[in-house]
Amino acid sequence: xxxxxxxxxxxxxxxxxxxxxxxxxxxxxxxxxxxxxxxxxxxxxxxxxxxxxxxxxxxxxxxxxxxxxxxxxxxxxxxxxxxxxxxxxxxxxxxxxxxxxxxxxxxxxxx
Amino acid sequence: xxxxxxxxxxxxxxxxxxxxxxxxxxxxxxxxxxxxxxxxxxxxxxxxxxxxxxxxxxxxxxxxxxxxxxxxxxxxxxxxxxxxxxxxxxxxxxxxxxxxxxxxxxxxxxxx
Numbered sequence: 001x002x003x004x005x006x007x008x009x010x011x012x013x014x015x016x017x018x019x020x021x022x023x024x025x026x027x028x029x030x031x032x033x034x035x036x037x038x039x040x041x042x043x044x045x046x047x048x049x050x051x052x053x054x055x056x057x058x059x060x061x062x063x064x065x066x067x068x069x070x071x072x073x074x075x076x077x078x079x080x081x082x083x084x085x086x087x088x089x090x091x092x093x094x095x096x097x098x099x100x101x102x103x104x105x106x107x108x109x110x111x
Numbered sequence: 112x113x114x115x116x117x118x119x120x121x122x123x124x125x126x127x128x129x130x131x132x133x134x135x136x137x138x139x140x141x142x143x144x145x146x147x148x149x150x151x152x153x154x155x156x157x158x159x160x161x162x163x164x165x166x167x168x169x170x171x172x173x174x175x176x177x178x179x180x181x182x183x184x185x186x187x188x189x190x191x192x193x194x195x196x197x198x199x200x201x202x203x204x205x206x207x208x209x210x211x212x213x214x215x216x217x218x219x220x221x222x223x
Contacts, residue, residue: 004154033211041196043155043213090154099145102154 003027004103006091012109013081021076021106023091031055032074033100034066035090043090049074078108086110115199115214122220129186131217133199136180144175144182145200149216155198158184186219194221 004025013019025032034046047066048055054066063079078085091103116134123129135144143162147155159166161173161182172185186193196218202211 041216043198043216045211045213048211092154099157099160100147100155102156105152105154 003101004091004093006089006103006106008106009104010107010109012111014111015081015083017081018077018079019081019108020078021089021091021108023074023076023103025072025091025093025101027093027095027101029093029095029101030071031094031096032068033092033094034074034076035092035102036060037088037090037105039087046076047074081110083110115201115212117197117199117214117217119215120218120220122222123189124222125190126188129189129193129219129221131184131186131197131199131219132181133184133214134181135199135201138179138201139203141203142201143203144173144179145202146171146173146182146184147198147200147213149196149198158197189219189221191221191223194219 007022011019031048031050033048035043036046037043046060047057049068065077066074067077068074086109088105088107090105092100094100114137143160145160146158148158149155159168159171159173161175163175163179166173174183196216198216199214200211
């Protein structure tokens with residue numbers, strides 16, 4: 001069974017479009033995260049949710065919005081996509097901010 | 112914020128011990144140090160976590176000096192399958208003021 005899953009694995013879209021990436025974890029963790037990894041392999045945290053409450057909100061454009069329908073899901077919505085949004089997006093989860101379990105990543109390409 | 116600095120790349124040979132150091136001069140009192148391993152086209156995977164002194168598990172050791180301004184990940188007797196990117200993460204695990212900062216990653220190349 002996959003611990004942290006993301007869909008889709010690949011996403012190719014045009015500038016200006018709105019898209020969503022879904023994330024689900026079956027580990028029973030109370031905290032979920034979204035990270036962005038750029039072409040230089042830098043990993044930057046974007047958001048974290050703890051018990052459906054936003055705890056960390058790094059300086060990201062407000063075009064990005066996390067939505068958590070329940071404790072096991074944290075989806076990422078992106079409005080008005082820009083070229084610079086092209087990257088790999090990772091979802092992760094943890095219990096009490098300890099060891100994080102990462103999903104396989106979603107490679108977003110904006111044309 | 113506790114910014115982290117790691118070497119960009121390292122080379123080693125099979126069977127050798129590899130030590131990767133991460134600098135985090137501004138580490139806060141509540142911050143823990145965690146190391147992750149990432150293979151191409153995969154998400155990072157937890158290796159080890161510590162607060163001070165030395166921590167050892169079945170795959171690695173983590174050495175943290177008393178001032179905690181740096182940490183060293185030690186991989187004993189590496190194999191070709193240890194070729195990966197290794198990230199140092201410094202962050203508060205209390206959940207109250209967490210600011211998780213990943214280093215830029217160290218690409219380890221293990222040669223036969």
